[in-house]
Amino acid sequence: MASPQDIILALTQQQGLIRPRDLDAHGVPRVYLTRLVRQGRLTRVGRGLYARPERPISEHTALAEVARRYPRAVVCLLSALRFHELTTQAPFEVWLAIPGKARAPRLDYPPLRLVRFSEAALIDGVEVHEIDGVPVRLTSVARTLADCFKYRNKIGLDVALEALKDALQEPAGTHGSARRVSLDALWHYAQRNRVANVMRPYLESLA
Structure with missing residues (x-):
């Protein structure tokens, strides 16, 4: 069974950027976002927006x-x-x-x-x-x-x-x-x- 962290990382892989509300449908507490940020596995790119630190970034x-x-x-x-x-x-x-x-x-x-x-x-x-x-x-x-x-x-x-x-x-x-x-x-x-x-x-x- 996938852990909450694995679910969040899979979502960011699929969607590029995720919002805290995106976790609700998967039953994942939002506190895991903060934990992943502290671990360096997620980056907070803006208020209520998270992504993987290695994600490709375009000019747009x-x-x-x-x-x-x-x-x-x-x-x-x-x-x-x-x-x-x-x-x-x-x-x-x-x-x-x-x-x-x-x-x-x-x-x-x-x-x-x-x-x-x-x-x-x-x-x-x-x-x-x-x-x-x-x-x-x-x-x-x-x-x-x-x-x-x-x-x-x-x-x-x-x-x-x-x-x-x-x-x-x-x-x-x-x-x-x-x-x-x-x-x-x-x-x-x-x-x-x-x-x-x-x-x-x-x-x-x-x-």
Whole structure:
């Protein structure tokens, strides 16, 4: 029979990051987390988040930490652009979309920049990517670009244009369509976000 420590370590192996509440379903007292930390077999990476000290850490580990705490939230705008490698900016905040009436998340770290989306907007054009073993919900490339134009007053029109140009450019030395995103997908989300008139001249000039 597996010991409480073995159960916790197995969970961290499977999930990358665990919360104290994750132990409840397995009947493991939370005090074992503290014991494993003292033994150096676990690391406390943030308030209520634990991981193995040897776990691989990517440049997007902050997104994984937020997603483990708030799995329904969606990484969006500048943070999604960074993940999709469509901006040179490295936002120090995690841009996070939450339901319109949801209580605002509170984290000591990383800092959050919250945007409130409708329930439909938290589903349409949202993908799940695994980061450091944690499933993270992010807006797709096309959806992110349309969101950037919708929220251009928050992030800057220049950032939205740079990202759109990069997404539509073809890498050197390739043949055929090598775009990161299709015009049809962009137009779909431009219409959904009611920014079709704003995006149209830029799409026409870059197409």
